[in-house]
Amino acid sequence: MRIRKVLNNNVVVSYNELNQQVIVMGKGLAFHKKEGDEIDTSKIRKTFVLQTKGISDKIAKVLMGTSEIYLNIAAQFYEYAQSKLSYKLDEYLYIALTDHISFAVSRYKKGVELKNPLAWEIRKYYKLEYQLALKCLEVIEKKTDVRLGDDEAATIALHLVNSQLSGENMKTAFRITEIVDTIISIVKYHFKIELDEESVNYERFLTHLRFFAIRLIRNEKPEENADLFFYEQIKANYTESYDCTAKIATYLKNNLNWDLSKDEEIYLTVHINRVTDRQKNEKS
The missing domain is CATH 2.30.24.10 (CAT RNA-binding domain)
Incomplete structure:
Protein backbone atom coordinates (compact mmCIF):
# COMPACT_ATOMS: atom_id res chain seq x y z
CA MET A 1 0.00 0.00 0.00
CA GLN A 51 -16.70 5.87 -1.97
CA THR A 52 -17.43 9.52 -2.80
CA LYS A 53 -15.10 11.36 -5.15
CA GLY A 54 -13.48 14.45 -3.66
CA ILE A 55 -14.21 13.65 -0.01
CA SER A 56 -10.52 13.11 0.82
CA ASP A 57 -9.70 16.63 -0.43
CA LYS A 58 -12.35 18.09 1.86
CA ILE A 59 -11.11 16.02 4.79
CA ALA A 60 -7.62 17.33 4.08
CA LYS A 61 -8.85 20.92 4.33
CA VAL A 62 -10.60 20.18 7.64
CA LEU A 63 -7.49 18.48 9.07
CA MET A 64 -5.36 21.52 8.25
CA GLY A 65 -7.01 23.30 11.17
CA THR A 66 -7.81 20.47 13.56
CA SER A 67 -6.40 17.30 15.10
CA GLU A 68 -7.00 13.93 13.46
CA ILE A 69 -8.36 12.73 16.82
CA TYR A 70 -11.66 14.32 15.82
CA LEU A 71 -11.65 12.52 12.47
CA ASN A 72 -11.05 9.31 14.42
CA ILE A 73 -14.06 10.06 16.65
CA ALA A 74 -16.21 10.92 13.63
CA ALA A 75 -15.18 7.72 11.82
CA GLN A 76 -15.88 5.56 14.88
CA PHE A 77 -19.29 7.15 15.37
CA TYR A 78 -20.09 6.94 11.65
CA GLU A 79 -19.58 3.18 11.64
CA TYR A 80 -21.57 2.73 14.85
CA ALA A 81 -24.49 4.89 13.67
CA GLN A 82 -24.57 3.21 10.25
CA SER A 83 -24.94 -0.18 11.95
CA LYS A 84 -28.02 1.07 13.83
CA LEU A 85 -29.82 3.12 11.17
CA SER A 86 -31.97 1.84 8.34
CA TYR A 87 -30.88 4.57 5.91
CA LYS A 88 -27.50 5.09 4.25
CA LEU A 89 -25.34 7.81 5.74
CA ASP A 90 -23.58 10.18 3.37
CA GLU A 91 -19.77 10.21 3.58
CA TYR A 92 -19.86 13.99 3.96
CA LEU A 93 -20.77 13.17 7.58
CA TYR A 94 -17.08 12.43 8.20
CA ILE A 95 -16.29 16.06 7.42
CA ALA A 96 -19.30 17.63 9.13
CA LEU A 97 -18.79 15.70 12.36
CA THR A 98 -15.02 16.17 12.44
CA ASP A 99 -15.44 19.91 12.07
CA HIS A 100 -18.36 20.13 14.50
CA ILE A 101 -16.79 18.03 17.26
CA SER A 102 -13.51 19.93 17.04
CA PHE A 103 -15.31 23.27 17.28
CA ALA A 104 -17.59 22.06 20.11
CA VAL A 105 -14.66 20.83 22.22
CA SER A 106 -12.76 24.07 21.54
CA ARG A 107 -15.79 26.13 22.62
CA TYR A 108 -16.22 24.03 25.77
CA LYS A 109 -12.60 24.62 26.80
CA LYS A 110 -13.18 28.36 26.39
CA GLY A 111 -16.31 28.21 28.54
CA VAL A 112 -18.65 28.91 25.62
CA GLU A 113 -21.77 26.72 25.52
CA LEU A 114 -24.25 27.16 22.68
CA LYS A 115 -27.89 26.17 23.15
CA ASN A 116 -29.72 24.32 20.41
CA PRO A 117 -33.13 26.01 20.03
CA LEU A 118 -34.63 22.84 18.56
CA ALA A 119 -33.19 20.41 21.14
CA TRP A 120 -36.60 19.48 22.56
CA GLU A 121 -38.09 18.83 19.11
CA ILE A 122 -35.05 16.81 18.00
CA ARG A 123 -35.25 14.57 21.07
CA LYS A 124 -38.94 14.09 20.37
CA TYR A 125 -38.99 13.54 16.60
CA TYR A 126 -35.63 11.84 16.06
CA LYS A 127 -35.41 9.55 19.07
CA LEU A 128 -33.06 6.96 17.61
CA GLU A 129 -30.70 9.57 16.15
CA TYR A 130 -30.65 11.39 19.50
CA GLN A 131 -29.86 8.20 21.43
CA LEU A 132 -27.03 7.46 19.00
CA ALA A 133 -25.74 11.02 19.43
CA LEU A 134 -25.59 10.52 23.21
CA LYS A 135 -23.27 7.59 22.50
CA CYS A 136 -21.13 9.96 20.46
CA LEU A 137 -20.81 12.23 23.50
CA GLU A 138 -19.47 9.22 25.41
CA VAL A 139 -16.85 8.59 22.72
CA ILE A 140 -15.86 12.28 22.75
CA GLU A 141 -15.49 12.19 26.54
CA LYS A 142 -13.40 9.02 26.40
CA LYS A 143 -11.07 10.44 23.74
CA THR A 144 -10.80 14.06 24.97
CA ASP A 145 -11.86 14.07 28.66
CA VAL A 146 -14.52 16.64 27.71
CA ARG A 147 -18.18 15.94 28.45
CA LEU A 148 -20.29 18.07 26.16
CA GLY A 149 -23.84 19.08 27.07
CA ASP A 150 -26.92 17.29 25.79
CA ASP A 151 -27.67 20.17 23.42
CA GLU A 152 -24.61 19.02 21.45
CA ALA A 153 -26.20 15.57 21.19
CA ALA A 154 -29.23 17.22 19.60
CA THR A 155 -27.01 18.92 17.03
CA ILE A 156 -25.13 15.70 16.28
CA ALA A 157 -28.50 13.96 15.84
CA LEU A 158 -29.40 16.61 13.27
CA HIS A 159 -26.17 15.80 11.42
CA LEU A 160 -27.40 12.21 11.14
CA VAL A 161 -30.80 13.37 9.90
CA ASN A 162 -29.15 15.75 7.47
CA SER A 163 -26.96 12.92 6.18
CA GLN A 164 -30.06 11.46 4.51
CA LEU A 165 -30.08 14.56 2.33
CA SER A 166 -26.76 13.79 0.59
CA GLY A 167 -24.60 16.58 1.97
CA GLU A 168 -27.13 19.41 2.05
CA ASN A 169 -26.37 21.94 4.77
CA MET A 170 -27.50 21.85 8.40
CA LYS A 171 -29.96 24.67 7.78
CA THR A 172 -32.00 22.14 5.79
CA ALA A 173 -32.27 19.79 8.77
CA PHE A 174 -33.40 22.68 10.98
CA ARG A 175 -36.07 23.67 8.45
CA ILE A 176 -37.34 20.09 8.23
CA THR A 177 -37.65 19.92 12.01
CA GLU A 178 -39.48 23.26 12.13
CA ILE A 179 -41.96 22.20 9.44
CA VAL A 180 -42.66 18.88 11.14
CA ASP A 181 -43.06 20.55 14.54
CA THR A 182 -45.48 23.16 13.17
CA ILE A 183 -47.67 20.57 11.44
CA ILE A 184 -47.77 18.42 14.60
CA SER A 185 -48.78 21.52 16.60
CA ILE A 186 -51.57 22.33 14.13
CA VAL A 187 -52.95 18.79 14.54
CA LYS A 188 -52.80 18.95 18.35
CA TYR A 189 -54.46 22.37 18.53
CA HIS A 190 -57.11 21.47 15.97
CA PHE A 191 -58.22 18.37 17.87
CA LYS A 192 -57.32 19.77 21.31
CA ILE A 193 -55.56 16.53 22.25
CA GLU A 194 -52.10 15.19 23.04
CA LEU A 195 -50.83 12.56 20.64
CA ASP A 196 -49.58 9.14 21.69
CA GLU A 197 -45.93 9.48 20.77
CA GLU A 198 -45.26 5.81 21.45
CA SER A 199 -47.85 4.54 18.96
CA VAL A 200 -47.03 2.99 15.61
CA ASN A 201 -49.41 5.41 13.90
CA TYR A 202 -47.51 8.37 15.35
CA GLU A 203 -44.19 6.99 14.06
CA ARG A 204 -45.73 6.47 10.61
CA PHE A 205 -47.09 10.01 10.66
CA LEU A 206 -43.67 11.42 11.58
CA THR A 207 -42.00 9.44 8.81
CA HIS A 208 -44.52 10.76 6.30
CA LEU A 209 -44.02 14.34 7.51
CA ARG A 210 -40.23 14.12 7.33
CA PHE A 211 -40.22 12.90 3.76
CA PHE A 212 -42.88 15.44 2.85
CA ALA A 213 -40.75 18.22 4.35
CA ILE A 214 -37.70 17.02 2.40
CA ARG A 215 -39.66 17.13 -0.86
CA LEU A 216 -40.98 20.59 0.00
CA ILE A 217 -37.53 22.01 0.74
CA ARG A 218 -36.16 20.49 -2.45
CA ASN A 219 -39.19 21.84 -4.31
CA GLU A 220 -39.95 18.36 -5.64
CA LYS A 221 -43.55 18.71 -6.74
CA PRO A 222 -45.35 15.37 -7.15
CA GLU A 223 -47.33 14.66 -10.26
CA GLU A 224 -51.05 15.22 -9.74
CA ASN A 225 -52.70 11.86 -10.34
CA ALA A 226 -55.20 11.57 -7.51
CA ASP A 227 -58.34 9.50 -7.92
CA LEU A 228 -60.99 12.24 -7.66
CA PHE A 229 -63.68 9.83 -6.48
CA PHE A 230 -61.40 8.55 -3.72
CA TYR A 231 -60.45 12.14 -2.86
CA GLU A 232 -64.12 13.09 -2.40
CA GLN A 233 -64.71 9.95 -0.33
CA ILE A 234 -61.86 10.88 2.00
CA LYS A 235 -63.23 14.40 2.39
CA ALA A 236 -66.71 13.05 3.18
CA ASN A 237 -65.65 10.26 5.56
CA TYR A 238 -62.89 12.07 7.46
CA THR A 239 -64.37 15.54 7.71
CA GLU A 240 -62.58 16.70 10.83
CA SER A 241 -59.22 15.35 9.70
CA TYR A 242 -59.70 16.99 6.30
CA ASP A 243 -60.48 20.30 8.00
CA CYS A 244 -57.19 19.93 9.86
CA THR A 245 -55.40 19.25 6.56
CA ALA A 246 -56.94 22.46 5.21
CA LYS A 247 -55.33 24.39 8.08
CA ILE A 248 -51.99 22.78 7.31
CA ALA A 249 -52.43 23.71 3.65
CA THR A 250 -53.02 27.35 4.66
CA TYR A 251 -49.85 27.36 6.77
CA LEU A 252 -47.81 25.84 3.94
CA LYS A 253 -49.19 28.29 1.38
CA ASN A 254 -48.79 31.42 3.51
CA ASN A 255 -45.37 30.60 4.98
CA LEU A 256 -43.65 28.34 2.46
CA ASN A 257 -45.51 29.11 -0.78
CA TRP A 258 -46.38 25.43 -1.17
CA ASP A 259 -49.68 24.27 -2.66
CA LEU A 260 -50.73 20.85 -1.41
CA SER A 261 -51.63 18.45 -4.19
CA LYS A 262 -54.78 16.36 -3.85
CA ASP A 263 -52.60 13.27 -3.33
CA GLU A 264 -50.83 15.02 -0.45
CA GLU A 265 -54.18 16.07 1.00
CA ILE A 266 -55.34 12.46 0.90
CA TYR A 267 -52.21 11.10 2.59
CA LEU A 268 -52.19 13.80 5.25
CA THR A 269 -55.88 13.35 6.01
CA VAL A 270 -55.57 9.57 6.34
CA HIS A 271 -52.49 9.84 8.58
CA ILE A 272 -54.12 12.51 10.74
CA ASN A 273 -57.22 10.36 11.15
CA ARG A 274 -55.12 7.37 12.20
CA VAL A 275 -52.93 9.26 14.63
CA THR A 276 -55.85 11.06 16.32
CA ASP A 277 -58.55 8.35 16.23
CA ARG A 278 -57.62 6.57 19.45
CA GLN A 279 -57.17 9.79 21.44
CA LYS A 280 -60.49 11.13 20.14
CA ASN A 281 -62.26 7.98 21.31
CA GLU A 282 -60.59 8.13 24.73
CA LYS A 283 -61.54 11.78 25.08
CA SER A 284 -65.17 10.93 24.21
Whole structure:
Protein backbone atom coordinates (compact mmCIF):
# COMPACT_ATOMS: atom_id res chain seq x y z
CA MET A 1 0.00 0.00 0.00
CA ARG A 2 1.48 3.32 -1.11
CA ILE A 3 0.82 6.91 -0.12
CA ARG A 4 -1.29 8.80 -2.66
CA LYS A 5 -1.64 11.96 -0.60
CA VAL A 6 -0.29 13.13 2.78
CA LEU A 7 -2.94 14.87 4.88
CA ASN A 8 -0.65 15.33 7.88
CA ASN A 9 2.04 13.36 9.73
CA ASN A 10 -0.50 10.83 10.96
CA VAL A 11 -3.05 10.60 8.14
CA VAL A 12 -2.64 9.67 4.47
CA VAL A 13 -4.79 8.79 1.48
CA SER A 14 -4.12 5.48 -0.24
CA TYR A 15 -5.87 2.71 -2.19
CA ASN A 16 -6.58 -0.79 -0.89
CA GLU A 17 -6.35 -4.11 -2.71
CA LEU A 18 -9.82 -3.54 -4.18
CA ASN A 19 -8.65 -0.21 -5.63
CA GLN A 20 -10.92 1.68 -3.21
CA GLN A 21 -9.76 5.04 -1.90
CA VAL A 22 -9.03 4.83 1.83
CA ILE A 23 -8.00 7.15 4.63
CA VAL A 24 -5.25 5.52 6.70
CA MET A 25 -4.37 6.76 10.18
CA GLY A 26 -1.47 5.98 12.51
CA LYS A 27 1.05 7.85 14.66
CA GLY A 28 3.95 9.10 12.53
CA LEU A 29 2.60 7.25 9.50
CA ALA A 30 3.65 10.01 7.08
CA PHE A 31 6.59 11.48 8.98
CA HIS A 32 9.30 12.31 6.43
CA LYS A 33 7.19 10.53 3.78
CA LYS A 34 5.92 11.69 0.41
CA GLU A 35 3.52 10.60 -2.31
CA GLY A 36 4.47 7.21 -3.71
CA ASP A 37 6.31 5.99 -0.60
CA GLU A 38 5.37 2.63 0.89
CA ILE A 39 3.19 2.75 4.02
CA ASP A 40 4.56 1.06 7.13
CA THR A 41 1.56 -1.20 7.85
CA SER A 42 2.74 -1.82 11.41
CA LYS A 43 1.88 1.81 12.21
CA ILE A 44 -1.68 1.67 10.84
CA ARG A 45 -4.27 2.13 13.59
CA LYS A 46 -7.35 3.03 11.58
CA THR A 47 -8.49 2.61 7.98
CA PHE A 48 -11.79 3.59 6.45
CA VAL A 49 -13.03 3.36 2.89
CA LEU A 50 -14.26 6.36 0.88
CA GLN A 51 -16.70 5.87 -1.97
CA THR A 52 -17.43 9.52 -2.80
CA LYS A 53 -15.10 11.36 -5.15
CA GLY A 54 -13.48 14.45 -3.66
CA ILE A 55 -14.21 13.65 -0.01
CA SER A 56 -10.52 13.11 0.82
CA ASP A 57 -9.70 16.63 -0.43
CA LYS A 58 -12.35 18.09 1.86
CA ILE A 59 -11.11 16.02 4.79
CA ALA A 60 -7.62 17.33 4.08
CA LYS A 61 -8.85 20.92 4.33
CA VAL A 62 -10.60 20.18 7.64
CA LEU A 63 -7.49 18.48 9.07
CA MET A 64 -5.36 21.52 8.25
CA GLY A 65 -7.01 23.30 11.17
CA THR A 66 -7.81 20.47 13.56
CA SER A 67 -6.40 17.30 15.10
CA GLU A 68 -7.00 13.93 13.46
CA ILE A 69 -8.36 12.73 16.82
CA TYR A 70 -11.66 14.32 15.82
CA LEU A 71 -11.65 12.52 12.47
CA ASN A 72 -11.05 9.31 14.42
CA ILE A 73 -14.06 10.06 16.65
CA ALA A 74 -16.21 10.92 13.63
CA ALA A 75 -15.18 7.72 11.82
CA GLN A 76 -15.88 5.56 14.88
CA PHE A 77 -19.29 7.15 15.37
CA TYR A 78 -20.09 6.94 11.65
CA GLU A 79 -19.58 3.18 11.64
CA TYR A 80 -21.57 2.73 14.85
CA ALA A 81 -24.49 4.89 13.67
CA GLN A 82 -24.57 3.21 10.25
CA SER A 83 -24.94 -0.18 11.95
CA LYS A 84 -28.02 1.07 13.83
CA LEU A 85 -29.82 3.12 11.17
CA SER A 86 -31.97 1.84 8.34
CA TYR A 87 -30.88 4.57 5.91
CA LYS A 88 -27.50 5.09 4.25
CA LEU A 89 -25.34 7.81 5.74
CA ASP A 90 -23.58 10.18 3.37
CA GLU A 91 -19.77 10.21 3.58
CA TYR A 92 -19.86 13.99 3.96
CA LEU A 93 -20.77 13.17 7.58
CA TYR A 94 -17.08 12.43 8.20
CA ILE A 95 -16.29 16.06 7.42
CA ALA A 96 -19.30 17.63 9.13
CA LEU A 97 -18.79 15.70 12.36
CA THR A 98 -15.02 16.17 12.44
CA ASP A 99 -15.44 19.91 12.07
CA HIS A 100 -18.36 20.13 14.50
CA ILE A 101 -16.79 18.03 17.26
CA SER A 102 -13.51 19.93 17.04
CA PHE A 103 -15.31 23.27 17.28
CA ALA A 104 -17.59 22.06 20.11
CA VAL A 105 -14.66 20.83 22.22
CA SER A 106 -12.76 24.07 21.54
CA ARG A 107 -15.79 26.13 22.62
CA TYR A 108 -16.22 24.03 25.77
CA LYS A 109 -12.60 24.62 26.80
CA LYS A 110 -13.18 28.36 26.39
CA GLY A 111 -16.31 28.21 28.54
CA VAL A 112 -18.65 28.91 25.62
CA GLU A 113 -21.77 26.72 25.52
CA LEU A 114 -24.25 27.16 22.68
CA LYS A 115 -27.89 26.17 23.15
CA ASN A 116 -29.72 24.32 20.41
CA PRO A 117 -33.13 26.01 20.03
CA LEU A 118 -34.63 22.84 18.56
CA ALA A 119 -33.19 20.41 21.14
CA TRP A 120 -36.60 19.48 22.56
CA GLU A 121 -38.09 18.83 19.11
CA ILE A 122 -35.05 16.81 18.00
CA ARG A 123 -35.25 14.57 21.07
CA LYS A 124 -38.94 14.09 20.37
CA TYR A 125 -38.99 13.54 16.60
CA TYR A 126 -35.63 11.84 16.06
CA LYS A 127 -35.41 9.55 19.07
CA LEU A 128 -33.06 6.96 17.61
CA GLU A 129 -30.70 9.57 16.15
CA TYR A 130 -30.65 11.39 19.50
CA GLN A 131 -29.86 8.20 21.43
CA LEU A 132 -27.03 7.46 19.00
CA ALA A 133 -25.74 11.02 19.43
CA LEU A 134 -25.59 10.52 23.21
CA LYS A 135 -23.27 7.59 22.50
CA CYS A 136 -21.13 9.96 20.46
CA LEU A 137 -20.81 12.23 23.50
CA GLU A 138 -19.47 9.22 25.41
CA VAL A 139 -16.85 8.59 22.72
CA ILE A 140 -15.86 12.28 22.75
CA GLU A 141 -15.49 12.19 26.54
CA LYS A 142 -13.40 9.02 26.40
CA LYS A 143 -11.07 10.44 23.74
CA THR A 144 -10.80 14.06 24.97
CA ASP A 145 -11.86 14.07 28.66
CA VAL A 146 -14.52 16.64 27.71
CA ARG A 147 -18.18 15.94 28.45
CA LEU A 148 -20.29 18.07 26.16
CA GLY A 149 -23.84 19.08 27.07
CA ASP A 150 -26.92 17.29 25.79
CA ASP A 151 -27.67 20.17 23.42
CA GLU A 152 -24.61 19.02 21.45
CA ALA A 153 -26.20 15.57 21.19
CA ALA A 154 -29.23 17.22 19.60
CA THR A 155 -27.01 18.92 17.03
CA ILE A 156 -25.13 15.70 16.28
CA ALA A 157 -28.50 13.96 15.84
CA LEU A 158 -29.40 16.61 13.27
CA HIS A 159 -26.17 15.80 11.42
CA LEU A 160 -27.40 12.21 11.14
CA VAL A 161 -30.80 13.37 9.90
CA ASN A 162 -29.15 15.75 7.47
CA SER A 163 -26.96 12.92 6.18
CA GLN A 164 -30.06 11.46 4.51
CA LEU A 165 -30.08 14.56 2.33
CA SER A 166 -26.76 13.79 0.59
CA GLY A 167 -24.60 16.58 1.97
CA GLU A 168 -27.13 19.41 2.05
CA ASN A 169 -26.37 21.94 4.77
CA MET A 170 -27.50 21.85 8.40
CA LYS A 171 -29.96 24.67 7.78
CA THR A 172 -32.00 22.14 5.79
CA ALA A 173 -32.27 19.79 8.77
CA PHE A 174 -33.40 22.68 10.98
CA ARG A 175 -36.07 23.67 8.45
CA ILE A 176 -37.34 20.09 8.23
CA THR A 177 -37.65 19.92 12.01
CA GLU A 178 -39.48 23.26 12.13
CA ILE A 179 -41.96 22.20 9.44
CA VAL A 180 -42.66 18.88 11.14
CA ASP A 181 -43.06 20.55 14.54
CA THR A 182 -45.48 23.16 13.17
CA ILE A 183 -47.67 20.57 11.44
CA ILE A 184 -47.77 18.42 14.60
CA SER A 185 -48.78 21.52 16.60
CA ILE A 186 -51.57 22.33 14.13
CA VAL A 187 -52.95 18.79 14.54
CA LYS A 188 -52.80 18.95 18.35
CA TYR A 189 -54.46 22.37 18.53
CA HIS A 190 -57.11 21.47 15.97
CA PHE A 191 -58.22 18.37 17.87
CA LYS A 192 -57.32 19.77 21.31
CA ILE A 193 -55.56 16.53 22.25
CA GLU A 194 -52.10 15.19 23.04
CA LEU A 195 -50.83 12.56 20.64
CA ASP A 196 -49.58 9.14 21.69
CA GLU A 197 -45.93 9.48 20.77
CA GLU A 198 -45.26 5.81 21.45
CA SER A 199 -47.85 4.54 18.96
CA VAL A 200 -47.03 2.99 15.61
CA ASN A 201 -49.41 5.41 13.90
CA TYR A 202 -47.51 8.37 15.35
CA GLU A 203 -44.19 6.99 14.06
CA ARG A 204 -45.73 6.47 10.61
CA PHE A 205 -47.09 10.01 10.66
CA LEU A 206 -43.67 11.42 11.58
CA THR A 207 -42.00 9.44 8.81
CA HIS A 208 -44.52 10.76 6.30
CA LEU A 209 -44.02 14.34 7.51
CA ARG A 210 -40.23 14.12 7.33
CA PHE A 211 -40.22 12.90 3.76
CA PHE A 212 -42.88 15.44 2.85
CA ALA A 213 -40.75 18.22 4.35
CA ILE A 214 -37.70 17.02 2.40
CA ARG A 215 -39.66 17.13 -0.86
CA LEU A 216 -40.98 20.59 0.00
CA ILE A 217 -37.53 22.01 0.74
CA ARG A 218 -36.16 20.49 -2.45
CA ASN A 219 -39.19 21.84 -4.31
CA GLU A 220 -39.95 18.36 -5.64
CA LYS A 221 -43.55 18.71 -6.74
CA PRO A 222 -45.35 15.37 -7.15
CA GLU A 223 -47.33 14.66 -10.26
CA GLU A 224 -51.05 15.22 -9.74
CA ASN A 225 -52.70 11.86 -10.34
CA ALA A 226 -55.20 11.57 -7.51
CA ASP A 227 -58.34 9.50 -7.92
CA LEU A 228 -60.99 12.24 -7.66
CA PHE A 229 -63.68 9.83 -6.48
CA PHE A 230 -61.40 8.55 -3.72
CA TYR A 231 -60.45 12.14 -2.86
CA GLU A 232 -64.12 13.09 -2.40
CA GLN A 233 -64.71 9.95 -0.33
CA ILE A 234 -61.86 10.88 2.00
CA LYS A 235 -63.23 14.40 2.39
CA ALA A 236 -66.71 13.05 3.18
CA ASN A 237 -65.65 10.26 5.56
CA TYR A 238 -62.89 12.07 7.46
CA THR A 239 -64.37 15.54 7.71
CA GLU A 240 -62.58 16.70 10.83
CA SER A 241 -59.22 15.35 9.70
CA TYR A 242 -59.70 16.99 6.30
CA ASP A 243 -60.48 20.30 8.00
CA CYS A 244 -57.19 19.93 9.86
CA THR A 245 -55.40 19.25 6.56
CA ALA A 246 -56.94 22.46 5.21
CA LYS A 247 -55.33 24.39 8.08
CA ILE A 248 -51.99 22.78 7.31
CA ALA A 249 -52.43 23.71 3.65
CA THR A 250 -53.02 27.35 4.66
CA TYR A 251 -49.85 27.36 6.77
CA LEU A 252 -47.81 25.84 3.94
CA LYS A 253 -49.19 28.29 1.38
CA ASN A 254 -48.79 31.42 3.51
CA ASN A 255 -45.37 30.60 4.98
CA LEU A 256 -43.65 28.34 2.46
CA ASN A 257 -45.51 29.11 -0.78
CA TRP A 258 -46.38 25.43 -1.17
CA ASP A 259 -49.68 24.27 -2.66
CA LEU A 260 -50.73 20.85 -1.41
CA SER A 261 -51.63 18.45 -4.19
CA LYS A 262 -54.78 16.36 -3.85
CA ASP A 263 -52.60 13.27 -3.33
CA GLU A 264 -50.83 15.02 -0.45
CA GLU A 265 -54.18 16.07 1.00
CA ILE A 266 -55.34 12.46 0.90
CA TYR A 267 -52.21 11.10 2.59
CA LEU A 268 -52.19 13.80 5.25
CA THR A 269 -55.88 13.35 6.01
CA VAL A 270 -55.57 9.57 6.34
CA HIS A 271 -52.49 9.84 8.58
CA ILE A 272 -54.12 12.51 10.74
CA ASN A 273 -57.22 10.36 11.15
CA ARG A 274 -55.12 7.37 12.20
CA VAL A 275 -52.93 9.26 14.63
CA THR A 276 -55.85 11.06 16.32
CA ASP A 277 -58.55 8.35 16.23
CA ARG A 278 -57.62 6.57 19.45
CA GLN A 279 -57.17 9.79 21.44
CA LYS A 280 -60.49 11.13 20.14
CA ASN A 281 -62.26 7.98 21.31
CA GLU A 282 -60.59 8.13 24.73
CA LYS A 283 -61.54 11.78 25.08
CA SER A 284 -65.17 10.93 24.21
